[in-house]
Amino acid sequence: MPLIDVHDVHKVYGHRLSLVTAVAGISLAVAQGEFVGIMGPSGAGKTTLLNMMATIDRPTSGQIKIAGKDVTYLSERVLAKFRREQLGFIFQDFNLLAALTVRENIILPLTLAGLKVPVIEEALQKTVHLLGLTAILARYPDEISIGQKQRVACGRAIINQPQLLFADEPTGSLDSQAATELLRYLTTINQQLGTTIVLVTHDAFTASYCKRILFIKDGAIFSEIVRQGSRQAFFQQVIDMQATIGGGGNANGPFTTSI
Amino acid sequence: MVLLRLAFKNARARFSHYLAYVLACALAITIFFSFNVMATTAKFLPAVAQQQRVRFALLTTSFFIVLFMAAFMLYANLFFMQQRHQEIGLFNLLGVTRWRIGLLFFLENLLLGLVSLVLGLLLGILLSKLLAMLLLRLLDITLATTLLFSWAAVGQTTSIFLVLVVILAVMDASLVYRHRLAELFRQKPPATSHISIWHYLGGGIGLLLLGYAYWSAQNYSSVVHHYLFFGSTAFMVLPLLILVAVLVGTYLFYQASLSLILQLLRRHKRFSYHGLRLVTLANLAQRLKRNGSISWLVTILTAITLTILGSMTILYAGTQSVLNDEQPVALTVEKQLSAPVKKALVQARIPIRTTQTARLKVVSARFKLRSALALNYGAYVGPISVIRLTDYHAMQQIQPDLPALTLTEQQSVLLIRQVSNAGQASHQGRLAIQLNTPQIKKLAVKQISHVFPYGSSNYVGETGLVVSDQTYQRLAADAQTQPLAFDFAHTAKSERVSKHLAKNYGQREWQFQPTTNKANFANLHFQQLMHPVTENNANYSLPLLNVRYPRVHDLRTLFGLDAYITGFVSLIFIMATGSIIMLKQLAEAAENRSQYALLAKLGLGRHAVRQAIYSQTVVTFLLPVGLGLVNAYFALHILNVWLNQLDLTFAYIIGLVYLVVYTGYCWLTANAYYKLVQQK
Numbered sequence: 019m020p021l022i023d024v025h026d027v028h029k030v031y032g033h034r035l036s037l038v039t040a041v042a043g044i045s046l047a048v049a050q051g052e053f054v055g056i057m058g059p060s061g062a063g064k065t066t067l068l069n070m071m072a073t074i075d076r077p078t079s080g081q082i083k084i085a086g087k088d089v090t091y092l093s094e095r096v097l098a099k100f101r102r103e104q105l106g107f108i109f110q111d112f113n114l115l116a117a118l119t120v121r122e123n124i125i126l127p128l129t130l131a132g133l134k135v136p137v138i139e140e141a142l143q144k145t146v147h148l149l150g151l152t153a154i155l156a157r158y159p160d161e162i163s164i165g166q167k168q169r170v171a172c173g174r175a176i177i178n179q180p181q182l183l184f185a186d187e188p189t190g191s192l193d194s195q196a197a198t199e200l201l202r203y204l205t206t207i208n209q210q211l212g213t214t215i216v217l218v219t220h221d222a223f224t225a226s227y228c229k230r231i232l233f234i235k236d237g238a239i240f241s242e243i244v245r246q247g248s249r250q251a252f253f254q255q256v257i258d259m260q261a262t263i264g265g266g267g268n269a270n271g272p273f274t275t276s277i
Numbered sequence: 278m279v280l281l282r283l284a285f286k287n288a289r290a291r292f293s294h295y296l297a298y299v300l301a302c303a304l305a306i307t308i309f310f311s312f313n314v315m316a317t318t319a320k321f322l323p324a325v326a327q328q329q330r331v332r333f334a335l336l337t338t339s340f341f342i343v344l345f346m347a348a349f350m351l352y353a354n355l356f357f358m359q360q361r362h363q364e365i366g367l368f369n370l371l372g373v374t375r376w377r378i379g380l381l382f383f384l385e386n387l388l389l390g391l392v393s394l395v396l397g398l399l400l401g402i403l404l405s406k407l408l409a410m411l412l413l414r415l416l417d418i419t420l421a422t423t424l425l426f427s428w429a430a431v432g433q434t435t436s437i438f439l440v441l442v443v444i445l446a447v448m449d450a451s452l453v454y455r456h457r458l459a460e461l462f463r464q465k466p467p468a469t470s471h472i473s474i475w476h477y478l479g480g481g482i483g484l485l486l487l488g489y490a491y492w493s494a495q496n497y498s499s500v501v502h503h504y505l506f507f508g509s510t511a512f513m514v515l516p517l518l519i520l521v522a523v524l525v526g527t528y529l530f531y532q533a534s535l536s537l538i539l540q541l542l543r544r545h546k547r548f549s550y551h552g553l554r555l556v557t558l559a560n561l562a563q564r565l566k567r568n569g570s571i572s573w574l575v576t577i578l579t580a581i582t583l584t585i586l587g588s589m590t591i592l593y594a595g596t597q598s599v600l601n602d603e604q605p606v607a608l609t610v611e612k613q614l615s616a617p618v619k620k621a622l623v624q625a626r627i628p629i630r631t632t633q634t635a636r637l638k639v640v641s642a643r644f645k646l647r648s649a650l651a652l653n654y655g656a657y658v659g660p661i662s663v664i665r666l667t668d669y670h671a672m673q674q675i676q677p678d679l680p681a682l683t684l685t686e687q688q689s690v691l692l693i694r695q696v697s698n699a700g701q702a703s704h705q706g707r708l709a710i711q712l713n714t715p716q717i718k719k720l721a722v723k724q725i726s727h728v729f730p731y732g733s734s735n736y737v738g739e740t741g742l743v744v745s746d747q748t749y750q751r752l753a754a755d756a757q758t759q760p761l762a763f764d765f766a767h768t769a770k771s772e773r774v775s776k777h778l779a780k781n782y783g784q785r786e787w788q789f790q791p792t793t794n795k796a797n798f799a800n801l802h803f804q805q806l807m808h809p810v811t812e813n814n815a816n817y818s819l820p821l822l823n824v825r826y827p828r829v830h831d832l833r834t835l836f837g838l839d840a841y842i843t844g845f846v847s848l849i850f851i852m853a854t855g856s857i858i859m860l861k862q863l864a865e866a867a868e869n870r871s872q873y874a875l876l877a878k879l880g881l882g883r884h885a886v887r888q889a890i891y892s893q894t895v896v897t898f899l900l901p902v903g904l905g906l907v908n909a910y911f912a913l914h915i916l917n918v919w920l921n922q923l924d925l926t927f928a929y930i931i932g933l934v935y936l937v938v939y940t941g942y943c944w945l946t947a948n949a950y951y952k953l954v955q956q957k
């Protein structure tokens with residue numbers, strides 16, 4: 019049984035007179051422990067699809083099952099609890115709370131879940147150790163580098179040991195060095211903790227760290243490629259596929275970086 | 278014209294934002310107009326007895342309303358400008374000249390001002406009759422009022438507020454004009470900071486100062502003894518010290534103690550690692566830091582207005598109690614004048630419920646009270662009136678509040694007015710009174726009472742002594758008086774007749790003159806003279822006729838006017854400060870929207886968000902008012918020690934009203950905040 023099962027999902031935005039179809043009938047499945055990328059040009063519906071899988075947004079029609087449970091029509095309250103316990107998020111603009119220290123930002127999901135102090139402390143130590151954040155725990159987000167910010171966001175996403183980690187353009191604001199670092203950490207999390215990761219990007223370099231990539235165009239799945247050989251070869255495959263789709267997503271992002 | 282349209286559009290779009298501001302302005306205009314129209318309408322004022330006083334009070338108050346409004350509008354405008362600095366920058370970037378942006382803001386301001394003015398004037402015209410009726414009611418005057426209106430008042434109101442609005446609009450426009458583009462786009466500095474040694478130091482000192490001030494105020498009458506090295510001014514120096522400690526302490530409290538406390542709470546993991554508490558604590562730290570100065574100002578202003586209102590009620594209660602001490606009975610008259618007075622009462626058909634009479638013996642006496650404050654009542658040497666126990670108890674029929682007494686021949690009860698007793702130690706220990714009579718030289722004072730049978734204005738030296746009938750019998754008096762009390766109900770007619778009688782006979786008085794130098798108590802006696810006397814050394818006098826009801830009326834009028842005016846002034850104060858805090862909170866709501874969106878993604882339910890918002894708003898809103906109330910409480914406490922344990926109920930009620938109104942504001946703000954945050 020796949021961890022995520024998306025069946026014929028549609029999403030339509032707007033009013034009666036100006037309807038915009040963001041997702042037009044997508045079906046896909048993500049297995050436990052996978053590292054899946056979703057790629058496509060701007061406006062293809064990547065983020066909409068991710069948000070629906072992450073239960074932040076609801077589909078207009080269709081069905082989404084996570085771990086065999088239909089999450090499409092659950093109540094807001096149940097979904098909130100589900101997100102709190104099962105999911106982790108990383109965003110392009112980090113979304114750290116400026117008023118909280120690094121430590122407080124990371125443990126936030128656990129305090130929301132109502133865990134005991136020793137449990138929280140232990141989880142914090144593990145996470146911080148994995149991501150190399152020990153030295154900056156007492157600082158505020160304004161006082162650390164961009165790369166560190168994204169690692170903090172990553173720490174917050176994984177501290178509750180979610181089954182599923184969603185990342186929306188996680189490297190979008192990072193320089194090449196910080197991006198590489200973050201992607202290595204994500205790989206580690208995927209391999210060591212067995213966390214399933216779904217990542218949206220339009221940067222080929224970032225995507226090349228995934229095991230499998232779904233290409234979306236105009237709200238529908240265009241094609242799919244699976245990594246078999248080295249990452250470098252996979253990167254070339256991604257570039258070729260992007261050229262086929264057109265409407266280039268290569269304009270920004272650390273494309274020019276040597277690999 | 279494009280500019281005018283844009284200004285109009287902007288003002289309309291932001292109207293919901295400005296609603297609180299416009300309403301506060303409109304309310305001030307309404308009250309200003311109503312006061313003005315009452316002061317200037319020819320039909321209205323001549324009907325009021327103390328018209329000069331009332332007119333003066335109304336005009337002075339409206340002047341202060343203008344001053345206060347100017348300050349409020351200035352602050353609110355600066356705040357709005359700060360809110361919109363990015364918008365200004367954007368216009369500038371789009372190539373609109375600064376002069377035109379300035380003009381745009383000028384027009385917008387003018388529009389808002391005009392809306393407030395029109396709203397305020399309309400309300401004023403509608404409500405002025407109501408306000409006038411309220412004033413008349415408080416002044417105890419019956420008068421049919423029609424709709425009050427005068428073009429002069431409209432003109433004056435319009436011109437004054439237009440001038441205010443134009444000045445502010447010009448100021449805003451010039452501010453825009455002088456701003457640099459880069460400055461406008463600059464982000465606010467982050468409000469997060471680490472706790473430094475200064476927080477510990479300042480925060481600690483702040484708390485200590487507040488603690489010292491509150492403790493000293495609460496135990497004022499015992500603490501004042503430790504300050505006697507200031508000499509007799511100690512009783513004034515200590516409150517000044519307390520005032521300074523409160524001002525500085527409150528400031529440090531907002532600037533350092535609060536950050537410190539919140540930080541310590543955050544570090545206390547078992548407390549803070551719980552649901553949204555971390556976020557709430559961090560947000561609170563940020564908010565309180567940003568609002569530090571305004572919170573301090575609101576705290577101090579709340580304390581000042583409440584203290585003024587409270588002391589006013591204390592004074593009223595004090596005057597009331599003075600009247601009750603001096604003249605608890607409708608009318609008292611000396612026996613020899615009683616015939617014409619009784620005739621007048623009967624002729625006017627005033628039903629007399631009871632009459633009562635007694636003989637009071639005047640003797641010279643000496644005693645000394647123990648003083649609690651540096652304010653020393655000192656030793657009393659002079660004449661006192663002595664009443665016998667039977668006459669005392671007989672008077673209970675008219676004055677039911679006279680406490681029942683039992684006395685042996687060696688005992689007495691000293692009657693002292695409450696006001697002159699102010700600052701005396703509550704426990705007097707063994708006290709004795711010396712009398713200069715051949716048979717009785719000394720009597721023990723069993724207790725001190727403040728309730729005079731017949732009222733203290735019938736006692737020479739406003740001091741009395743109750744003794745047993747046997748002792749009274751043996752007492753050789755220097756002189757005698759014989760008051761006769763008439764008890765009748767308070768009606769318009771009885772008040773008028775009382776006033777008339779007081780006018781006819783009120784000038785006549787007994788005068789008592791020492792026969793010898795006071796230094797030699799053994800020879801001191803008093804000689805009774807009838808007014809007028811030529812000698813100037815007749816220190817003690819006693820009017821032959823005293824009436825109560827006209828004085829009750831005067832007191833009510835006096836208090837009514839004061840209550841009316843302070844009531845409206847504090848209403849404006851509450852509205853203005855409430856609006857300012859509300860605006861600040863709502864501005865932050867817009868900033869914090871992304872924070873709550875994130876928390877929702879992390880799996881936070883709506884209910885928890887609502888709760889977090891409410892608790893934060895409650896603290897930021899009610900903390901200044903609460904602290905202001907506490908400060909006012911201690912200030913009133915000291916005043917009350919001076920003025921001798923008077924009734925503070927009224928002051929407490931006013932404090933409660935403040936709290937209720939602010940809670941209402943708080944609720945509105947929290948609701949609006951929640952809606953803003955939930956907006957997609």
